[in-house]
Amino acid sequence: MNLALWITSGLLAVVALLGGTTKTFVPKAKLAAAHGGGWTASVDPGLIKALGVLELLAAPGLILPVALHIVPALSRVTAVCWIVLMIGAMATHGRRRELPLVGVNLVYLAVAGFIAWNR
Template identity: 70%
Template sequence: MNLALWIAAGLLAAVALTGGVTKTFVPKEKLAAAHGGGWTGDAGVGFVKTLGVLELLAAVGLILPAALGVAPVLVPVTAVCWVLLMAGAMITHGRRGEFAFVLLNLAYLALAAFIVWGRFGPESFTG
């Protein structure tokens, strides 16, 4: 179970890192033209960049606290935040009729929920 949770956290951290780098450093106009990025055309630059920074922080928060043994409770807390972020992403894509992205966000949400359950529950770092 511990290995599965580490793998899930690693996969989710890779997703967060990729999305975070893209939203933080790619110009909004280029994002809006990309497949699945149309929502950025309706959002302000600051909002998109803020989401990018939050995703970068999530990538760090899913791995480093446990790997370094410093406040490892931040791993499931970060996963809870990711669940909330994905719920918002699902609403946004759903309103735009982008149901393939809703399903993708649902998969990311499920992965984060697994981490929340496992790290607050049977494979807690504190127990």
């Protein structure tokens, strides 16, 4: 079980790092033109960057507290916060009728739920 938690935490941290980097550093126009990024066309650039920063913070938050044995419960808190973020992402993509992306977000939510429940 511990190995499964480390693997899922690592994979979700990579997803958070990639998504956060994209939202934080890629211009809004380029994001809006990318597959799955259409939602950014109608959103303030500050909100997009804020979401990106939250995702960038989630990446180490899933790994470091447990790895360093410094308040390991923070990994659980980070996973719960990721669940909330994914609920918002599912609602956004659902309104836009982007069902495959809702499915991807549901998988990320399930992985975060596994981490939150078992950490």
